[in-house]
Amino acid sequence: xxxxxxxxxxxxxxxxxxxVSLDSANVARPAGAHGYAGAVAVANEPEGPLxxxxxxxxxxxxxxxxxxxxxxxxxxxxxxxxxxxxxxKLAVLSLIVLVLIGLVALFAERVAPxxxxxxxxxxxxxxxxxxxxxxxxxxxxxxxxxxxxxxxDNLGRDYLSRVIFxxxxxxxxxxxxxxxSTAIGTAVGxxxxxxxxxxxxxxxxxxxxxxxxxxxxVLLTASAFLGxxxxxKVGLILAALFWTALARLxxxxxxxxxxxxxxxxxxxxxxxxxxxxxxxxxxNSLGPIIVNMTLVIAGAxxxxxxxxxxxxxxxxxNPALGSLISQGQxxxxxxxxxxxxxxxxxxxxxxxxxxxxxxxxxxLDPTQRRVRA
Amino acid sequence: xxxYVIRRLLYSVVVLVLASMLVFVFVTKSGxxxxxxxxSPNVSEITVQNIRExxxxxxxxxxxxxxxxxxxxxxxxxxxxxxxxxxxxxxxRVMKNTLQLVLVAELLAILLGVSIGVYSAxxxxxxxxxxxxxxxxxxxxxxxxxLALMLQVGVVQILERTGNQLFPIASLSxxxxxxxxxxxxxxxxxxxxxxxxxxxxxxxVYTRYMRAAMLEVINSDYVRTARAKGVAERRVTxxxxxxxxxxxxxxxxxxxxxxxxxxAVVTETVFSLDGMGLYFVNALLTNDPYPVMAWLMITAVMIxxxxxxxxxxxxxxxxxxxxx
Numbered sequence: 001x002x003x004x005x006x007x008x009x010x011x012x013x014x015x016x017x018x019x020v021s022l023d024s025a026n027v028a029r030p031a032g033a034h035g036y037a038g039a040v041a042v043a044n045e046p047e048g049p050l051x052x053x054x055x056x057x058x059x060x061x062x063x064x065x066x067x068x069x070x071x072x073x074x075x076x077x078x079x080x081x082x083x084x085x086x087x088x089k090l091a092v093l094s095l096i097v098l099v100l101i102g103l104v105a106l107f108a109e110r111v112a113p114x115x116x117x118x119x120x121x122x123x124x125x126x127x128x129x130x131x132x133x134x135x136x137x138x139x140x141x142x143x144x145x146x147x148x149x150x151x152x153d154n155l156g157r158d159y160l161s162r163v164i165f166x167x168x169x170x171x172x173x174x175x176x177x178x179x180x181s182t183a184i185g186t187a188v189g190x191x192x193x194x195x196x197x198x199x200x201x202x203x204x205x206x207x208x209x210x211x212x213x214x215x216x217x218v219l220l221t222a223s224a225f226l227g228x229x230x231x232x233k234v235g236l237i238l239a240a241l242f243w244t245a246l247a248r249l250x251x252x253x254x255x256x257x258x259x260x261x262x263x264x265x266x267x268x269x270x271x272x273x274x275x276x277x278x279x280x281x282x283x284n285s286l287g288p289i290i291v292n293m294t295l296v297i298a299g300a301x302x303x304x305x306x307x308x309x310x311x312x313x314x315x316x317x318n319p320a321l322g323s324l325i326s327q328g329q330x331x332x333x334x335x336x337x338x339x340x341x342x343x344x345x346x347x348x349x350x351x352x353x354x355x356x357x358x359x360x361x362x363x364l365d366p367t368q369r370r371v372r373a
Numbered sequence: 374x375x376x377y378v379i380r381r382l383l384y385s386v387v388v389l390v391l392a393s394m395l396v397f398v399f400v401t402k403s404g405x406x407x408x409x410x411x412x413s414p415n416v417s418e419i420t421v422q423n424i425r426e427x428x429x430x431x432x433x434x435x436x437x438x439x440x441x442x443x444x445x446x447x448x449x450x451x452x453x454x455x456x457x458x459x460x461x462x463x464x465x466r467v468m469k470n471t472l473q474l475v476l477v478a479e480l481l482a483i484l485l486g487v488s489i490g491v492y493s494a495x496x497x498x499x500x501x502x503x504x505x506x507x508x509x510x511x512x513x514x515x516x517x518x519x520l521a522l523m524l525q526v527g528v529v530q531i532l533e534r535t536g537n538q539l540f541p542i543a544s545l546s547x548x549x550x551x552x553x554x555x556x557x558x559x560x561x562x563x564x565x566x567x568x569x570x571x572x573x574x575x576x577x578v579y580t581r582y583m584r585a586a587m588l589e590v591i592n593s594d595y596v597r598t599a600r601a602k603g604v605a606e607r608r609v610t611x612x613x614x615x616x617x618x619x620x621x622x623x624x625x626x627x628x629x630x631x632x633x634x635x636x637a638v639v640t641e642t643v644f645s646l647d648g649m650g651l652y653f654v655n656a657l658l659t660n661d662p663y664p665v666m667a668w669l670m671i672t673a674v675m676i677x678x679x680x681x682x683x684x685x686x687x688x689x690x691x692x693x694x695x696x697x
Binding site: 311 | 654
């Protein structure tokens with residue numbers, strides 16, 4: 001997210017897109033000239049029905065402060081996006097929660113009180129010390145004072161530790177799916193939108209084909225075919241289905257960007273297709289791409305959990321939240337904590353990601369409305 | 374319009390054929406359904422050999438696909454691999470059960486979703502609006518199977534504490550459901566929890582969709598014009614705004630309904646309901662390509678038909694849409 005310096009071949013783009021980023025070159029300007037930059041920022045805000053009034057006012061304030069020379073320096077497009085994001089309190093809070101959960105998953109070995117498969121009474125020494133260990137550890141409900149915050153299962157395994165390890169796999173799969181499907185979707189959409197014609201037709205018909213298929217059924221069949229259990233395979237299968245929405249989105253953006261003057265200018269100055277796509281058009285469609293990525297992460301977590309629960313996703317010995325819930329179901333519903341806590345973890349993650357996505361949409365994609373289906 | 378429909382249908386046929394080839398290869402290659410049978414001491418080698426010959430298991434894959442197509446067209450999707458059971462009657466039975474579940478849940482979700490969405494939009498940023506937005510965010514973040522399990526957990530906990538089983542948590546009917554009215558009361562009792570799960574999931578989506586559509590319409594020029602020329606507020610919201618806000622929802626509902634006819638896979642599995650979804654999962658677990666293929670064809674046709682209905686309905690309701 002470095003501020004781009006206007007270069008000869010990019011000047012046209014910068015002038016077209018945002019007057020603000022010109023200011024990042026730190027050109028000294030009289031105070032009066034700054035008013036325009038502020039005005040552009042206001043114009044970027046969602047106008048009309050669904051724009052939130054409080055946002056508009058505060059940006060107007062910004063512009064006013066700017067004009068008065070109170071605001072010390074000009075801001076790039078990204079800086080404005082950052083400001084807009086941090087104004088979305090729920091999104092910031094969710095981001096903090098996500099980072100914390102991510103850290104727990106990353107350092108699972110150190111954070112988790114026990115190992116994923118640690119069964120207390122297989123520990124001979126501990127058993128010698130306390131002969132009642134078996135009775136004590138089986139199927140214990142969660143205790144606030146004791147060691148087992150999420151309770152234990154019928155082998156005495158600590159469920160908090162199991163959830164933490166499951167969290168790691170589930171998050172890994174979700175991010176993997178998000179990255180891969182974003183890469184595929186962007187590439188397909190960019191190529192289809194940039195070249196148009198036959199290429200566009202072929203790629204979009206292919207995208208439609210995948211969209212027409214019953215999604216869950218294809219997922220189930222594919223994982224039955226490829227063999228389940230392995231997080232990498234599950235991630236690949238999910239990514240193969242998740243890229244379609246983004247491909248359509250990017251194609252739409254590229255179709256309209258293609259007609260812009262700065263693209264024409266780049267073409268006239270002899271830039272290659274690849275350069276125009278990557279350096280000129282892609283940066284201008286990053287907003288929707290990033291927002292879509294958050295949607296994919298949330299979706300992938302939910303779908304992976306469902307697959308693992310049905311027995312077609314990640315399977316033991318690989319830990320995953322979905323299969324932990326299915327273990328809880330298999331042990332009967334009396335031990336309610338075995339079902340409740342892994343599921344609650346999924347809800348918290350999905351909720352937080354959705355909120356972050358909402359904040360990012362407000363910040364990066366001001367033309368999109370906040371309230372969408 | 375007619376050329377549009379014909380072109381769409383032709384394209385769908387191509388999709389169907391491609392999808393059926395792909396899935397056939399996937400399912401037949403994913404495992405040998407006869408492996409378990411072959412090592413079972415109760416089954417003679419001749420039986421296994423008979424099945425192999427009857428279903429042409431040892432033929433190359435493209436020949437097997439050809440045999441399947443022939444069987445599907447001339448013999449109503451044929452029979453299952455292991456017990457040679459006709460597939461279509463089973464499929465009709467589970468589809469009837471799925472329809473009962475899906476119809477009730479969808480109807481409730483639409484009614485509630487539309488009312489909540491419209492009311493939220495009319496009272497934007499009110500306490501009601503905020504709580505409903507929170508609810509739909511929660512609904513969108515909750516895994517369906519977990520919601521179903523938590524309801525079951527609740528029922529079991531109440532059963533443990535009070536000795537009262539509020540609702541059945543599995544299957545569609547009691548062991549001896551009786552007949553006539555008695556049967557339907559029992560069926561309704563069994564369907565309460567599954568319907569609730571399916572409804573909540575769809576309700577979250579419909580509410581958000583309806584709210585967004587209504588907000589957009591309320592602030593549009595023609596509604597402002599209607600107000601400006603003095604149309605009564607009630608008439609503005611109900612006639613000018615509401616009816617137009619419903620248009621996008623029609624598309625969504627049609628698409629959703631088409632997809633749900635394939636069975637609410639997760640809900641049916643958790644509640645062990647004898648519906649399309651559970652049928653599919655069980656067929657997949659036994660590695661039997663024939664019921665899987667039959668299920669896929671019927672479901673895909675449903676999805677295609679409802680997609681088409683959605684598009685046509687949109688064109689009829691919104692004359693600005695042109696087919697080309």
